[in-house]
Amino acid sequence: MSAPRLDDVRQPSPVGLHRVLEPTGVLPQAAWRLDADPQVHADEVRVRVERLNLDAASFRQLWDRHGGDGGAVRAEVAGIIATRGKMHNPVTGSGGMLVGTVEEVGPASRLGLAPADRIATLVSLTLTPLVVTDGLARWDGRSEQVPCDGHAILFGRSIAAHLPRDLPTELALAVMDVCGAPALTHRVVAKYVAQGRPPTVAVIGGAGKSGSLALAAARRAGAARTIAVVPLPTERDLLVPTGLADVVALADARDPVSLSEAVASAGGPADVTVVCVDVPGCEHGAILATADLGTVVFFSMATSFATAALGAEGLAADVTLMIGNGYAAGHADFALDVLRTSPGARTIFETRLASHVGAVHPPR
């Protein structure tokens, strides 16, 4: 590869096209290699990196591949970043996010950041130019949390959130990780309310992180009734005392008949069904649990597009099917605010974070 294109490009692209080295013409996420040069273009921001949070699927793959050898995991992550100019696991296709401090802000940046701001990036590491300068020396390769030194580049059109001073960093990051769900749930529910018909909302996987925030957001938006569905009595016992849902029902979301009957018994069918469980096969149940002209929002990455589309057709279900977009304007601040004002959601998050403290990934 000869001279990078940086010198050739007068107008940086807001989505970072000018940082793509190979293959040319694709978006940064699709690129094999990015230019992570520290010099910022007019609309870019450079961040001094403090820590990477690897995507769980990516870390698991690396861990398994190296049989739990932390040193080998560390070497491979360092190698990926050096080779690709980004932390983009070539096997899982996933990345993660990072925490750092703003170092330089281009004059045309509109991200609302200033030097010394402590931030988390909410766009994937798979599209974020990154250089690591300490060889990951402070990381033992045994957890997703990667302390490191280096820099990253944010494009004109990117997403970064200020880390709040009033919440522990771990808690704030966990909230930001799922902040698309409460924002979109609130928006969808509010539309029904604005039309004078406050909806019944069912959240499948209501005891999880995205699920608990979705429940709180639905209530804040004016839902007439909130129903949480969870698969296990332990999750029910965690959720019921929080008061996040009007009713908590037990059902396996992969069993359409069981799921729809559980929602019906809890006061359904739902006008809005929000799927927050990351297991495959929940599409038919979610559709069947939803009323005619209702809406299903799928936040699970295990959702199959074709199963959802053909399932609705096969069930003659006239429902709106939405792909849960992880981004909405102001989503991080909104999610943090939901957490601050919902003791129930905060309990769920703190319980889940505590259960991971000290967890060491077993080789398997």
Added chain:
Amino acid sequence: MSAPRLDDVRQPSPVGLHRVLEPTGVLPQAAWRLDADPQVHADEVRVRVERLNLDAASFRQLWDRHGGDGGAVRAEVAGIIATRGKMHNPVTGSGGMLVGTVEEVGPASRLGLAPADRIATLVSLTLTPLVVTDGLARWDGRSEQVPCDGHAILFGRSIAAHLPRDLPTELALAVMDVCGAPALTHRVVAKYVAQGRPPTVAVIGGAGKSGSLALAAARRAGAARTIAVVPLPTERDLLVPTGLADVVALADARDPVSLSEAVASAGGPADVTVVCVDVPGCEHGAILATADLGTVVFFSMATSFATAALGAEGLAADVTLMIGNGYAAGHADFALDVLRTSPGARTIFETRLASHVGAVHPPR
């Protein structure tokens, strides 16, 4: 398997659970084997089958597997139907639709059908109980069109459309096959119009069957501007004279930069982008071509849920992402009406149907 469950079930399920023989408890589409007993339950309808239209992917797989031996293809299709009680290709997972005449209507059916009505079923053959009685003797195994004799069962909650008398059957079936697209496009566009902001609508794949109807439906709903994107000059030359779109742009939908620039040059970005091309990799381009707070409707079965969700997040695109539901109340009649009132759409359909006349599937 012992006595079927029919005798045990007093209340037939509107989605056909009582017809599932194995495994029990799943929906008919997920079942391995259905009970195709001709006796109808209270809310069921029995149809005398005249012809099956196999799904193109299914037929292609069978054709390839048997190296173009029509007799072997016929034997396998007959075998699948006899074994499973439905035409559900176990390799492709797809089915098709059927044409026939209503024979008996249960007293509690609400499908609006009467004996002697000539209809097409719009739910997949993968969930339709079916018996073939003539051994497919009139079919040469060389096309998706399978003339046959037998019966099929429609459930309480199903979809069937009357075949119109004023249109050739082939044309009507081709329209019904994609009738979800114009119905949902119309609904989405009409919402923008009702809010006082008639949208710019881009249809990716505007020269196809679903695309041409989506264009006509968007204009009927009050779109301010319609943009069609097609990949080939031949498609542009087909589409331009029909007047279906205000602008026809050329671009490869798999190239996000090229697609978004084409839409922008044609008067975009689009408030509503409708994806009607069945090739993988169009998600990022469609998102990038869409304005902030706009809507992308994916009708392509080649859409990847994760690519769309993560793509929007990576591009910091605050857009609504919709899975194109193949069903909406009244969708078949609406699509036929769009065709009747849009000479341009009719031209597209007739041209495409004519190009398939006499086409013999080459073995490959």
